[in-house]
Amino acid sequence: xxxxxxxxxxxxxxxxxxxxxxxxxxxxxxxxxxxxxxxxxxxxxxxxxxxxxxxxxxxxxxxxxxxxxxxxxxxxxxxxxxxxxxxxxxxxxxxxxxxxxxxxxxxxxxxxxxxxxxxxxxxxxxxxxxxxxxxxxxxxxxxxxxxxxxxxxxxxxxxxxxxxxxxxxxxxxxxxxxxxxxxxxxxxxxxxxxxxxxxxxxxxxxxxxxxxxxxxxxxxxxxxxxxxxxxxxxxxxxxxxxxxxxxxxxxxxxxxxxxxxxxxxxxxxxxxxxxxxxxxxxxxxxxxxxxxxxxxxxxxxxxxxxxxxxxxxxxxxxxxxxxxxxxxxxxxxxxxxxxxxxxxxxxxxxxxxxxxxxxxxxxxxxxxxxxxxxxxxxxxxxxxxxxxxxxxxxxxxxxxxxxxxxxxxxxxxxxxxxxxxxxxxxxxxxxxxxxxxxxxxxxxxxxxxxxxxxxxxxxxxxxxxxxxxxxxxxxxxxxxxxxxxxxxxxxxxxxxxxxxxxxxxxxxxxxxxxxxxxxxxxxxxxxxxxxxxxxxxxxxxxxxxxxxxxxxxxxx
Ligand code: NA7
Numbered sequence: 001x002x003x004x005x006x007x008x009x010x011x012x013x014x015x016x017x018x019x020x021x022x023x024x025x026x027x028x029x030x031x032x033x034x035x036x037x038x039x040x041x042x043x044x045x046x047x048x049x050x051x052x053x054x055x056x057x058x059x060x061x062x063x064x065x066x067x068x069x070x071x072x073x074x075x076x077x078x079x080x081x082x083x084x085x086x087x088x089x090x091x092x093x094x095x096x097x098x099x100x101x102x103x104x105x106x107x108x109x110x111x112x113x114x115x116x117x118x119x120x121x122x123x124x125x126x127x128x129x130x131x132x133x134x135x136x137x138x139x140x141x142x143x144x145x146x147x148x149x150x151x152x153x154x155x156x157x158x159x160x161x162x163x164x165x166x167x168x169x170x171x172x173x174x175x176x177x178x179x180x181x182x183x184x185x186x187x188x189x190x191x192x193x194x195x196x197x198x199x200x201x202x203x204x205x206x207x208x209x210x211x212x213x214x215x216x217x218x219x220x221x222x223x224x225x226x227x228x229x230x231x232x233x234x235x236x237x238x239x240x241x242x243x244x245x246x247x248x249x250x251x252x253x254x255x256x257x258x259x260x261x262x263x264x265x266x267x268x269x270x271x272x273x274x275x276x277x278x279x280x281x282x283x284x285x286x287x288x289x290x291x292x293x294x295x296x297x298x299x300x301x302x303x304x305x306x307x308x309x310x311x312x313x314x315x316x317x318x319x320x321x322x323x324x325x326x327x328x329x330x331x332x333x334x335x336x337x338x339x340x341x342x343x344x345x346x347x348x349x350x351x352x353x354x355x356x357x358x359x360x361x362x363x364x365x366x367x368x369x370x371x372x373x374x375x376x377x378x379x380x381x382x383x384x385x386x387x388x389x390x391x392x393x394x395x396x397x398x399x400x401x402x403x404x405x406x407x408x409x410x411x412x413x414x415x416x417x418x419x420x421x422x423x424x425x426x427x428x429x430x431x432x433x434x435x436x437x438x439x440x441x442x443x444x445x446x447x448x449x450x451x452x453x454x455x456x457x458x459x460x461x462x463x464x465x466x467x468x469x470x471x472x473x474x475x476x477x478x479x480x481x482x483x484x485x486x487x488x489x490x491x492x493x494x495x496x497x498x499x500x501x502x503x504x505x506x507x508x509x510x511x512x513x514x515x516x517x518x519x520x521x522x523x524x525x526x527x528x529x530x531x532x533x534x535x536x537x538x539x540x541x542x543x544x545x546x547x548x549x550x551x552x553x554x555x556x
Contacts, residue, residue, distance in 0.1 A: 008041045008112045015039045015141040017462070018131045020117050020400070022107075023051015025435040025451030026147035027098065028074060031105045032459055041139060042107075043131070045116040049107075050098035051149050053091055058172040058195065058385075059179075059202035061091035064286060064341045065446050067228065068236040069254055070094075072101065073244040074452055080237055088225045088285075088341070120144065120402040122429065127471040127543070129431060142471075143462055145455070146397060147435040150442045150517075153395030155508060156386050161367040169367075171386040172199060180383065182206040188372060188379060190364070191387030192218055194340045199387060201344045204354050211379055212349075213359045213372075216500075217329045219310050221286050223341035248453065251521035253445040256288050265293040265302045277309045286339030297335050298493055307334040317346040323356050324349075336499025338443065392502040393438045393516040394418050404429035405474075417505070417514035421475040421483050422529050424454060430474030430541070433458040438516045439487060445522040457529055464537065472543035479532075479539055486528065490520030 019029045022044035033040040046054045053063075063070050067084035082100065085093060102108055119132030123140075131139040154171045156162070162169075170180060172195045187207040189196055192214045204210045236243070247253050265273055273293075280292040295302040311328040318324035327346060348354050362374040371381035394414060402410040408428040413419060420426045423440025424433055435454045436442045465473050491497040497515045500506035504513050518525050532539055 008110050013039070014128060015041050015139060017041075017143045017145060018043060018129065018139050018141040019145045019147055020131075021051055021147040021149060022046075022049040022098075022102070022111050022113075023053070023147060023149050024072070024098065024448045025149075025455055026051065026145075027101055027105075027107055028072065028452050029145050029147055029435070029455045029458070030107050030110055031074075031101075032455060034105075034107070034110065036459070036463075038462075040110055041141075042111045043115045043117055043133065043139070044111055044113050047113045048095070048099070049102045049111070050095045051147075052151055053094040053098060055152075055173045056175070056195070057091050057095070057177065058170075058175040058199050058387075060198035060343070061172075061195075062088050062198060062223070062225070062341075062343075063094060064088060064194075064223070064338075065254055066257075066285070067093075068233065069247065069446060070448055071097070072452065073240070073449055076240070078104065079240055083233070084228055086225055087228055088223055117400050120400050120432070122404045122431070124405050124472075127431065127545075142431060144432045145435065145458060146400070146432065146437070147451070147455075148396035148400075150393050150396075150436055150447075151390040153391040153399060154386075155389045155391050157364075157388060159364060159367050159372075161369075164369050165367050165371075165384060166369050167371070167382045167384065169384045169386065171388070172196075173390070182383065184208050185382040186371075186380060187211070187383045187385065188213060188381040189385045189387060190359075191389065192216070193387065193389055194218070194338070195389070196387035197340045197342045197345045199385065200354075201342070201348045203385070204348045204351055207383075208353065210348075210354045211357055211381070212354065213357050213364065213374075214326065215360050216331065217327050218337060218340050219307070219329050219334050220340035220342045220345050221281065221284070221289055221310075223285070223343055224282070225343060244449070247446070247449055248526065249523050251445075251523070252287055253441075253450045253522045254287060256291070262294060264295045265305055266295075273305065274309070277306065281309070281313060286341050289339055290335035297495060300333060303333045303335065303495065310334060314346055317350075319350045326356055326358050332499040332501075333495040336495040337501045337503070389502055389507055391508050391511070392505075393442065394505075394511075397434065397437065402429055402432070404432070415512075417512040418516065419480045419484065421479040422525070422532070423518065424457065424529070425475040425540075427475045427477050427480055430472045433461070439483060440518055441522055441525050442517040444517050444519055445525075450522060453526065454529075457533075460533070461537065464533075465542075468536070469545045470542045471545040472541075473537070474541045476539065476541050483528075486520065487515065487518055490518065490524075491515045494519050 016038040017033055017040045019026050019042040022042050026042055030042045048054050066087055067089045116134040118134050121130045128140050129144045154173045183206055185207050186209045187203050188211050190213040197220050280289050290297045296306045314327050315324045362376045365373050371379045398411055405428050418438035420437055420439035423437035435451055496503050496519055504515050505511035506513055
């Protein structure tokens with residue numbers, strides 16, 4: 001397959017739009033822009049499409065939203081014809097779907113693969129973006145759409161000796177396509193977030209020994225993944241039109257399958273609430289579990305009851321009481337981090353070849369030639385797997401070294417935390433749009449559908465600018481302040497702001513501690529975005545093209 005194509009190669013004239021990233025949102029943006037007849041190129045760092053689902057190909061990688069919903073809604077034929085095989089799709093199915101969409105809508109000819117953007121400079125004389133790549137190429141465009149994802153920049157802590165290890169070392173988001181031979185090996189897995197939890201059972205089944213290095217335990221629910229029932233599939237396909245609309249009126253852009261309880265946990269006797277929680281444990285996913293009662297995601301006392309129920313489950317599953325207790329999260333509320341979904345994670349610790357090490361108590365000091373050393377012990381390893389997460393939400397934008405009006409650097413503007421309007425734009429960097437940017441719901445809402453929604457908002461804005469001869473369009477500081485205040489208002493009601501995680505930037509040393517996504521629900525979010533388009537985008541800063549008869553360069 002060719003990695004560069006004619007349309008993407010025609011760089012002699014400026015493009016209308018450069019789309020950065022060929023993940024699900026980038027592909028959709030590209031498709032719509034092509035339909036509108038815009039000159040567009042999509043620059044993608046990987047050698048294939050799929051974004052997060054291209055990079056994260058470690059064994060066990062799987063989405064935690066059901067497949068019938070975690071898919072595109074924009075094309076009726078596509079959603080009727082595509083068949084998902086499992087309730088929660090594994091990475092290979094999601095990557096295959098992205099490839100199918102790229103082929104079906106003939107998108108590859110506008111994509112440049114293996115092209116990482118490392119410079120974005122706004123030319124304020126021409127009102128154009130200059131987009132530089134690691135290969136030294138330069139693209140010029142009126143608009144940039146950064147569809148760079150929330151989890152693009154891997155985090156590997158800066159341990160001494162990282163380069164000295166003689167074995168194999170992998171970050172989970174750069175897992176080799178050809179796989180990793182684990183049979184007969186001593187494997188160290190660092191990190192017990194969603195990734196480590198999905199990966200551990202897979203590694204344990206193959207490796208000679210698995211040592212899991214855990215700093216903070218996570219709450220995880222059995223995923224109860226299963227093959228999709230054809231009747232269920234048919235029901236979704238018959239009702240897609242109406243359900244896709246309904247989805248946009250929900251908090252997480254997901255229709256819940258079984259939220260029966262709409263009462264406070266304190267409305268039940270202890271016996272009754274145990275029964276309700278037991279049913280939820282056996283039938284729900286992580287997103288639904290936290291909403292088993294009306295108050296478990298907002299009231300700390302209610303939350304503590306649900307958390308203890310899960311800890312008791314862990315104690316019942318794990319044979320060794322010491323290991324079980326170490327696996328029990330006790331330092332943050334349940335739901336403060338997204339609840340994980342696993343396929344036999346806790347059971348893995350009952351295997352003879354698996355050991356859990358508490359690196360909160362016994363810190364990792366260095367990576368050595370033959371493994372790693374904690375304060376108290378040395379571990380001989382053949383393979384080290386870093387499931388150590390991401391510089392999430394802001395890392396991918398900041399890595400592109402963006403410079404806007406008057407030489408303002410994005411890195412300076414965001415030094416104390418990202419400032420955006422709806423996670424779609426940031427002041428001082430006009431004509432630059434983000435999909436799932438910081439301050440948007442991002443992972444708090446089902447990302448394919450909400451990505452489509454955000455791309456539609458951006459494309460409507462571009463259409464308006466083109467129709468009205470506006471060459472420069474930007475967010476203002478006043479808009480950013482209003483949005484920051486809304487972000488704070490809704491954050492205060494949740495457990496997320498009370499929890500250290502990548503949601504708050506707390507996983508990266510030195511990163512400002514701010515809740516990085518909008519947690520007020522998708523419907524409320526979309527209402528804000530729609531209101532901002534009123535009266536010709538009145539709140540935004542705009543400049544008419546100089547070639548207009550009036551010849552004015554006014555900011556309205
Ligand atoms: P996460 O959720 O950020 O998890 C990273 C894990 O790595 C977590 O257990 C961290 O412990 C651990 N970690 C990070 N740095 C260190 C150091 N220095 N020492 C020991 N352990 C460390 O990333 P994931 O990839 O699992 O999941 C990301 C998202 O993907 C997830 O939320 C889903 O939405 C999908 P910590 O908790 O910081 O103590």
